[in-house]
Amino acid sequence: MDKKTLTTIIASIFVIGIMAAGFTSADRIIDNATGIYIENFVAGSTVQANFSYDYLRDRPENPDNSPLILRINITSSDSAYPVWRGDFDINGFIKRYILFGLIPIGEKHFNCSEQDSQTIVHPLGNELVSAENGTFYCYNPEGDLDFGDFNAQDIVYLNITSHPALWPGQYNLEAKLFYLSDTYPPTVNILNKSYFDQYFSDGSHVSFEVEIIDVNLHDYNAKIIVPSYGNISFAKEHVSGDIYRFFQTLPTTDPIPEGEYLINVYSIDTAGNVGEDNTTLRIDRTPPEIELIEPKDKVYSGILPIEFNVTDEKSRVKNVTYRLKEMDENNNVCPTGKSSWECYDSGDIPLDYNFTTETFKDEINTIEVGLESGRYWIQAEACDNLGNCRKFDPANEK
């Protein structure tokens, strides 16, 4: 392709780009605009002006619930006598008609403000605007100046009250129609955050509810952010109203390392406003600490005390068991399962928590059990509420 053709293509693209920016405004040209009709009036009196226009179906620049805002500007044709703030007061109402202006379907009133710096506060959002002398922003704070998305005709009526000392002469009126963009981010609030005071581990099912409020909610998600591991997304469901539930079972095959991780709940509306809330997910993969207190390395007769000090700071001890096995003179320990050696193996015996000593204790009546004189090997296992377990074996303690 030659240079001339390339230049043409580039120029065309550039023009299209400009047209695209301008075309967006051109999309907003209203049809059948008539007015502004107003009769000459005497300074100090109230006069009514009106104008009308058609709404078109499918207005891409106007998302649902976007309010209509009118900006009325009054200027004097004589620069020696400009309009001053307070020369006029304006309020009005809109009547909407369908079917070629024959059937009225509603009427909404609005107030107008000429305040220099004013914030248009609206359910959809707010906008700080500056009004020059003679410039009024008119809107309905409840945001219902928009009657709906269908072909209709609006007739706007303005009640204009003038200052009695208004310079008598010719004035120009201009009405511009605006939409207010959504500037409010979604409100995101994780409910019952105390749920995350507990620890979680492999295979734990995490489920929580979040309140997300936005009139133009577009999307929402939640994830666990685990550095050097990757994010884990939550499944989600809409419960009702503004309540959403997120849930997930933590992985077991590739478990999350122990630590504290951010849970981020993210929400975005159709205007791109983002709202978030966070909480902390705590992972505990540490089993309880086990310390043998009894029996010590000595000879016992009659009652054999069993006592372990078992602690778990994070997820608390769930259960502790011990096992007593007979030893022979060669320090062999009674094997688990079937063997030719008929030896004593107590099996796993649960230990109860003693609130007085704050340890896990039991005692064996050796006579009742029928333990013969000899040496015995003791083992234990303790598990916390998340299933983190640790075994105690004297051989490992030495």
Add this chain to the structure above:
Amino acid sequence: MNRRKNMKKKTIAIVSILLGILLIGIVSAGLIDYFGRITGEVTVEDPVFYLSKTSTSVNDLDYYSLNLNQFDENVGDGEFTNGLESEWFITEELGIEDFYPAKYTFYVKACAENNTETDLIGQIDMTLKIIDSNGNPRDINCPTSITDVPTVNSCSSSDYQEYLPVFCSIESLNLNPTDRFLLSFTNGAHQITYYIKMDGYSRIETTYNG
């Protein structure tokens, strides 16, 4: 072949840049630009003050009214006599801090009643003033008079005359928003009772005098 590939890359790059600029413009929007503009023109006329029987109070004293721009249909007669009394007509608080230089034209419908056996010719003196919220009038140099007012023994509805307008001109006025216009009627030292008709005719018309 290589030239075609290079050109395609350039084209894609340019389009991407333009779209990016367009996207930035949309995302940055707050109050979306107007999508409709409608205009109109209007002529504002000078205010008119109509004499009315409606009572207006200033500093706990009641006076007749000067209605702004519209007569309130409270018809009646204002009466004064003998040069010692005067009849006041007062507007509501003007709520303004200045008034442009203007010509004030007075339209009066009145009847003059002669209570003596002497043939008398009357004169109606009018003065436009400003009165403040304490009821204190101040002069703004706007006296006028209707001279050669014939008298009758007893005023009836048919005896009222619509006199030719008289006027005065005043430079711009500096006002306090609580100030009011005051129209005061008096006459010379004759034993004549004057009746000013308040029916929408008696009025003050202002005209910009710049």
